[in-house]
Amino acid sequence: MNIGEVSRASGLPAKTIRYYEDIGLVRPARGANGYRDFSDQDAHKLAFLGRSRSLGFSIEECRTLLSLYEDRDRASADVKALAAEHLDRIAQKIDELQALKSTLETLVTRCHGDDRPDCPILDDLAGRDALTA
Structure with a gap:
């Protein structure tokens, strides 16, 4: 199957497939004309990778x-073990995102959002203690 066909079969864009080939994740056969000739197994690997x-x-x-x-x-x-390590990193990232969300919610709540120039959001970004204002 050519790259367009394997792209449809795997759900991956051709550019991604070429990249995966470049880094050695898949190694399609080459026809006499030099074109890639992907097997069903290649399509399955690509779907797995996707x-x-x-x-x-x-x-x-x-x-x-x-x-x-x-x-x-x-x-x-x-x-x-590999999946559990990845899950731990995801949980850590979620904790970090929840902390970011909480900080931004506080800043947005403290900002009046009116015509006045004072803004706790900008004060915080500038390193000023906007949360005690």
Whole structure:
């Protein structure tokens, strides 16, 4: 299958597929004309990579996951450990985002949003203690 067909089959843009080929995540065969010739297995790998990336796994984590997927002697504990580490990072990021949200909510609440020039949001961004004003 050509790159357009594998793009439709995997749900990934051709540019992403070319990138994954460049970094060695997929290695399609080449026809006599030099064009890529993707197999069903390549399409499956690309869909796997797309799903992994949509869950926020890094390229290197995707490389590891793909390697584990292809290794029939793998231990599921290895896969679980990788996913658990990723989940911990997501939970940490959520905590950070919730703290940002709380700070911004406070600043937005304290800002009068009128014609006056004083603004607790700008004061905070400038390093002034806007929250005690």
